[in-house]
Amino acid sequence: MSSDDELAERLRAGDEKALRTAYERHGAAVLYLAQRLLGNRADAEDVTQVTFVAAWTGRDGYDPQRGTLLSWLLGIARRKVVDRLRSAARDDRATETVRTQLAPSDDRETPERIVDRLVVADELGRLPEEQRRTLELAFYDDLTHPQISAVTGLPLGTVKSHIRRGMASLRRRWEVDGAAFGSRSAGPSRAL
Amino acid sequence: MQHLDPDRLVLLALSEEQEELTESDHLAQCAGCRRDLDEFREVAGLGAECQDVHDLPPPPERLWRAIESDIGRTRVREAPVTDLAERRIHRKPSRRWAPLIAAAAAAVLAIAGTVTIDRVLDGRRTETVTARATLSPLPTVSADARGSVRVLADGEMEIDVSNLPLTTGFHEVWLLDPDDPTKMVALGNLSDRPRVVLPVPPGTDLNRFRLVDVSDEPHDGNATHSGNSLLRGTLTS
Structure with missing residues (x-):
């Protein structure tokens, strides 16, 4: 798997195959974010389309030093969602629509939360296989360290270190990409 | 602690x-x-x-095709904008050469006239040319690639090309609106021949769609412009 740096370089050089790779890697996450925010599949697909086209035309603006490709793409998608809701509101002459559509039914479902979840999931997928499997047993199946050790046959000490290292990686990535998203890159879409 | x-x-x-x-x-x-x-x-x-x-389904393939086709259109837009901008810059100072150009045009017409007469002598039908264009290679294409276009009164367009780069796909002929190059009319393909006659769809406004474009199209089933233009030239009457 080529790194974000390499992909960014190929993108900047105008290599369309790099965009295709980015789409294969992150298209599903972009579509998921759009669908969660818009609540409508057709609009979400439109937003995904304009997001990747904007990523292509604005490819010079991506700097791997400032975040991963995924968070950059999700940032574009979020702005496109806002644009779409605003223009829908203009069309309806009812700003109320935006407020209703944006009001998260559940506190966890803020755009930040969805982005954080996608970023952490992406990082989880990049962890070494055994580390990832161990964390999934802890997260999804709510197993304790000794239970994970029993299920996997790994020594307890190994389970411990997998979980500690895995958690540290997730936290680092979340701080760089997730938190950056909410606080550091606070643009107009922060109000969303 | x-x-x-x-x-x-x-x-x-x-x-x-x-x-x-x-x-x-x-x-x-x-x-x-x-x-x-x-x-x-x-x-x-x-x-x-x-x-x-963690296991999101991949987005549908048609979504990627839509992205690809939008990108093709932005490429078309990118190419002519610089190309046309240069032309505009060059056009202005050359105004004082207008009489000379007119004379040259007259000479071209004279030659064209000769060709028409030759054709009559050949026993071929007489053709009234309503517009013509000289096609020049884009910067990415070898400098000896060229072409010429004649629009005939019966609504057909005759196009001659030479030294086009080889393609694994095909060469397609388009009429573009230089003021908005995302708007275009597809005329047909060159079928590997140096000279073809293509029908111009009736009602096409050649004052608007006056930029003739020959592109390299891959066999990807995508009917939109690939963005890979080879030759271009503006129709003048």
Whole structure:
């Protein structure tokens, strides 16, 4: 798997195959974010389309030093969602629509939360296989360290270190990409 | 001050074990450990939510095709804008050469006239030319590639090309609106022949769609312009 740096370089050089790779890697996450925010599949697909086209035309603006490709793409998608809701509101002459559509039914479902979840999931997928499997047993199946050790046959000490290292990686990535998203890159879409 | 051990923080964050009294005391005083624990808790919470997104279905392939086709259109826009901008820059100072150009045009017409007469002598039908264009290679194409276009009164367009780069696809002829190059009319393909006659769709406004474009199209089933233009020239009457 080529790194974000390499992909960014190929993108900047105008290599369309790099965009295709980015789409294969992150298209599903972009579509998921759009669908969660818009609540409508057709609009979400439109937003995904304009997001990747904007990523292509604005490819010079991506700097791997400032975040991963995924968070950059999700940032574009979020702005496109806002644009779409605003223009829908203009069309309806009812700003109320935006407020209703944006009001998260559940506190966890803020755009930040969805982005954080996608970023952490992406990082989880990049962890070494055994580390990832161990964390999934802890997260999804709510197993304790000794239970994970029993299920996997790994020594307890190994389970411990997998979980500690895995958690540290997730936290680092979340701080760089997730938190950056909410606080550091606070643009107009922060109000969303 | 004894900070909390990272293994211990993780266990607490995963709610696998409860804080002991001494740990609670320490957390109450130590902002660093408190922040570590809070962040690990947040990550553990997000980790649990990952189950919803860890195996998202890939977006439909047609979505990618739509993206690809939009990108093709932006490429078309990118190419002519610079190309035309240069032309505009060059056109202005050359106005004082207008009489010379007119004379040259007259000479061309004279030659064209000769050709027409030759054709009549050949026993071929007489053709009235309503517009013509000289096609020049784009900067990415070898400099000896060229072409010429004649629009005939009966609505057909005759196009001659030479030294086009080889293609694994085919060469397609388009009429573009230079003021908005995303708007275009597809005329047909060159079928590997140096000279073809293509019908111009009736009602096509040649004042608007006056930029003739020959592109290299891959066999990808995508009917839109590939963005890979080879030759271009503007129709003049």
